Amino acid sequence: IYTAGTKRDQSKIVFGEAGLMLQGSPLRMKFKVTRDCIKHLKSNSTIKPLSKDDGKSGDGTNPALLVLDEYHQHKTTEFYDLGIGSNTKEPLLMIITTAGMDLTYPCYVTEYQYCSKVLDPNTDVENDEYLIDICEMDPEDYEDISNLDNEETWKKANPIRMTYPEGVDKIRGEYKIAREQPEHMTAFLTKCLDVWVQAKENGYMDMSKWKACQVNELPFDITGHPVYVGFDMSAKTDLTSVAFMIPFLSGEYDANRKEIVKYILWSHSFIPTREKLQEHIIKDKVAYDAWERMGFLEVTNTPIVDQGAVMRYVLETCEKMKLKIQCLCFDPANASKLMMDLSDEGYDVEEVFQSHKHLNEATQGFKEQVFCRNIIYTYNPLLNYAMSNAVIRQNNGLIKIDKDATKKRIDPVDATLCAYKLAMFHTFGDDYGDYINNFIEEILKDSTEN
Template identity: 40%
Template sequence: MNWVLERVFSYCDDILNGKINACKKHIWAVKRFIKDFEDCQKDDSPFYFDEEVAEDFYWFAREFKHVEGVLAGEPVELTDYQLFKAVNIFCFKKRHNNARRFRKIYDQVARKNAKSQFLAIVSAYINFLGEEKQRAFIAGWTRDQSSEVYEAVRTGIQSSELLEGKWKEAYGKIEILRNHSVIIPLSKEARKTGDGKNPSVGIVDEYHAHETSEIYDVLVSGMVARKEPLMFIITTAGFDLSRPCFREYEYVSNILDPDSEVENDDYFVMICELDKDDDIKNESNWIKANPIVATYPEGIESIKSELKIALEVPEKMRSFLTKNMDIWVDMKENGYMPMSKWDECGVDEAPDVKEFMLFPGLDLSQTTDLTSIGMVFNLGDGKYHIRQHSFMPEEKFKERMRTDKVRYDLWADQGYLTLTPGSVVDYNYIESYIINLRSEGFYIVEVPYDKWNASHLAQNLENEGFLPVEIPQAIRQLSEPTKSFRTEVFQKNITHEKDPLLRWAINNAVLKIDDQENIMISKSKSKNRIDPIAAVINGFARARVAVPEVNLNDHILSEEFSF
């Protein structure tokens, strides 16, 4: 066993015996490595371990020099944590063709832990030393994201005397002269996604910021013909659990989990995060998410400074948790509420709410889009039950599925959405739905509505004996019900039936805030549709001020009624 490998195994021992404080998933990754290494010694293993590669990678990395800070001009000295990752990625090989075992990498760690530096070394190592022509694509969602790792590659190889004269840069890409390999930055913003480019290496940087998996999917699909492709996701935690990165995070976490049945021999996973019940104020926990930054005084001071700001300015806490502690937080910037709070209010069995006052709020969007009824039942004693039903024109919903990237068809099958004939929503369906609620015995007190596009419908409902009540859509008028609804959710005074369409809308909702700290959910600021929660808030605006009444129809029909 060479000295680099001895360092790695010593690091693994320190993780397992607690000398180095590590999160649960980091420990799982170490145990997986040790088991895989031991399995490789068996004759029937499909893999073998090439320990010479460990030294090769180490010495190649030292060709890079630090270009700024107190270490400027000094060779890069890989940490034990970085060597652990490198040994996993490059030393496990397939017996039948000598190709690398791992085809995919998921690497999640807090910021400032030398992610870009490590990726630059990996990318250069494969491209400069590969025998065949390599095509490495560095993919961010924006130009700035994709250029960060690309700049790190260029800066790194510029600092290497060994690589001097062995590459050139032209037209925004690096070309290696010996084998004509190329390193190219991509981004969705620049409308460059590498489609059909036959990539051998794909690096998706800050995947949590990618709104869709489009770039990732294109790169993976283009690697089919490659003998040993490497698809590398590197990211910190994010704050939008509807994005593809969180789904990938959940999947790869199961790969590591020894109690999970999920197995994937092609996928290497490294996650450094705080564990669920860790105290963010306890400095000894910080190394779990910061395997490099939390090992030297300046790094500790930097985290301490960020925490102080986050504790004093609550809106900064989300960024601290995701970027510094690498914890997934289910709340976008200016998002309406953490979805974990909403989920806690869900019930598995629908309650009988017919005897309680119902306020079906209306939000009539453009006739070609989603239109919603938000049903708020006042249960008395400060408790409320929430439902919604939405409508969408049948001829538009497939187009909306493509643009919104959600399963409207599934929600229609589940009964949360009605697809109306034609290319526009016929408001007669909304009117009929409310009339049917009454005929089924629901106690409708008022019909709160946004007057936009609703004047004719309100008149029809009034002719049918309902009491329509306009809810002004101004921030001063909507601020109190919007704040109050959120407060009732936090205090678990709200129940709901886990409607996925309503949950999606709440997760989409972004707040508009004025100088007096009045708030309202804003369709212009929200990237996706929020009509169901807008309708619920319209209903709640009246339900919250209502005095509980007896449903006279039910009372007359009950055994308690008599003259």
């Protein structure tokens, strides 16, 4: 049996509790308890805490039971993978954690998302080998911070502590401090109410708002719609991303009776070689290989980024869906020649310079659209990862995404803002009105026939 935290001291917390349970127990004489090991004398079975290095070199440990403590702090799946490799008769993996403050770590990106799907009766995901207990607040309980005054909602995340006076008083005291000192509110939300919070200095996106825009499938057939394509072309050997932005009239109206424009978004990324793919896996500690298998990332198998392959993907995608390309939007830094060639072929090509002046409106506007749930996208872990990495830089009251402030990838976000920069000014002409009218007629026809 192994216990694992991010550091050896944390690994020893669960280990230490196991030792304390034996004190005063009639089973105590059957065990030998030392600082770093609890041994069952008859079978030589052991409980040991793992160190950080054990995660990197622990293949072959073959645990019967692996306990991961505070998994939200684990930057990689190294310890988790030890459990996958177990070859014992009935291996067991236990994960103990509160919510956390980095939504790019595997606990949130993979485990929490998967467990949520298993618990959701509206999905087809089933797994009878998982026993899942997630005690957390509902979004409506904390989206408006004033709702936190309702202590009844605290019971959702604290089903035991809220049953006795000392437990209630402890949470109440922590809330009073967090309310009067906002710097402590993030810790209160994650530790006391089990709310996932992206706590990044100058972070661009509220990831709970971003996730609320995700849908399982697009609300309608996008065939024939206008599309704006944004590009973030890398410097030869890095990640390259494209984003497709489709504006459409939603049929919903604001307070001024103006029809609300919404935007469908998806992105795709490219990397030149498998060596670069592996290099990024090691450096960024995220599953680029899995994202490639899922179809969100493509290896072009060329020494440098194949801009031709990127354009073929864009044009073939638009042709397949009969999308009407309104504009191809580039940062000219790494794409001047490509832009010139595309312009000569008759495409509308626009330069989007990476400056505060040129990107402030798009950066502010896109975030506002997310907060209003006017952005619609389907699941894309690479895009989600990039969005959670994005931080902003301010200059004279203007903002833009700061590429130099983070070593983590934000290329899909840059491509997205490039596309939105032009899509936000889209005008809907008669052809779009005809399309919508035909779409409505088809619906009415189907409903009449049925």
